[in-house]
Amino acid sequence: MGRKAANEAALAYSIDVRDTRCPLTFVHVKVGLDAIKVGQVLEVFLAEGEQIQDVPRSLKEEGHRVLQVRREGDKFRLLVRKGKR
Amino acid sequence: MKSRQLTPAELDRYSRHILLPQVGVEGQRKLSASSALVVGAGGLGSAALAYLAAAGVGRIGIVDGDRVELSNLNRQVIYPLSAVGWPKAESARQAVEALNPACEVTAIVRRLTGETVRRAVRGWDVVLDCTDNFPTRFIVSDACWLEKVALVTAAVQGFEGQLLTVLPDGVSPCYRCLIPEPPADRFVAACGQAGVFGPAVGVLGTLQAVEAVKVLLGIGYGFERRLLVYDALKGRLRILDRVADPACALCGPRATITDVVEYQMTCCPGGVCGPDGCCKPVETPVKSPERVKKTAPKRGRKGR
Secondary structure, three states: EEOOOOOOOOEEEEEEOOOOOHOOOOOOOHHHHHHOOOOOOOEEEEEEEEEHHHHHHHHHHOEEEEEEEEEOEEEEEEEEEEEOO | OOOOOOOOOHHOOHHHHHHOOOHHHOOOOHHOOOEEEEEEEHHHHHHHHHHHHHHHHOOOOOOOOOOOOOOOOOOOOOOOOOOOOEEEEHHHHHHHHHHOOOOEEEEOOOOHHHOOOOHHHHOOEEEEEEEHHHHHHHHHHHHHHHHHEEEEEEEEEOOEEEEEEEOOOOOOHHHHOOOOOOOOHHHOOHHHHHOOHHHHHHHHHHHHHHHHHHHHHHOOOOOOEEEEEEOOOEEEEEEEOOOOOOOOOOOOOOOOOOOOOOOOOOOOOOOOEOOOOOOOOOOOOOOOHHHHHOOOOOOOOOOO
16 A cells, blocks of 8 residues: 655655545554654545545644645545654 | 564554554554563453453463352353363463454463462563462562562452552552551451452453553553552542552562562461462363363352
């Protein structure tokens, strides 16, 4: 599910969680965050509906910084900077 | 503790823990790489073992020299009726493995003694004292302190139970700071007072698992400076502060105890407990459990 985003220097890791269901979606996002260091950026591809509604909010609640949410066709590309906790 | 990647099935299985910010992926990996020794697979041990296994603690040790008896089943909830007559540690191992095959379980079918206890507790990340008698409680507590192993101890009698944690941090009070010596026999419950309220034992055993998992994760606020007292009948929960006793013989500045101190156990009328169990050594059944059940020795007071 995850791949090293080597071509984009700012991105430390990238995951696509569109085939997962809540709350396992967020577990996979956490696995993605676990793979990077504090201050690094994770790219997450999310589906419309529940995923795009819930994931950014949960990330903020856990102390991470959502840098960008952009629609790309039928999916969303979210960039999050890993927080301290 | 060595961490490894979690499999997709593990992510799913432990998802409700991983979702907790205080646990997370790292915490779950830590649990998978950690170990807990449960001394006593009775009522406290039953509840504690089930939750330790469910939480995904990587290595679990179970020590008990007794066999499952019919009278245990009001509180020792991991044993099916068919386990009656079989060694508890072995039956408990099967129960834990059925709950979570990822747990590596070691069953020790013997009672710990002053000679064996230090080696038994050495190297575990946490020990849960789920025993039902003072002599074992004291050797386990001494051994954990001397071997610098975290200890979560609990006891239940009747409707009332208590729990405390001892951390080997050189600052927290030890078990002997609260109870310096085992109480005299006349203060210990006699056979007629061996009644114990099953669900209350489950509460305390579950609390032991709560505190042990917190110790393993290094999260929250524990009972290393407090004592929890639960009265199931009155529906009352009290939390008392504990301080280190400067005159404590085990952890005080002038400590005199340098090795475990063994006390004699007199739990059977006119009998003294042997090293392998209560009055009679435990043997592994060779044929059917029914045969063992019929020939199993009558035992005296049973507590937790």
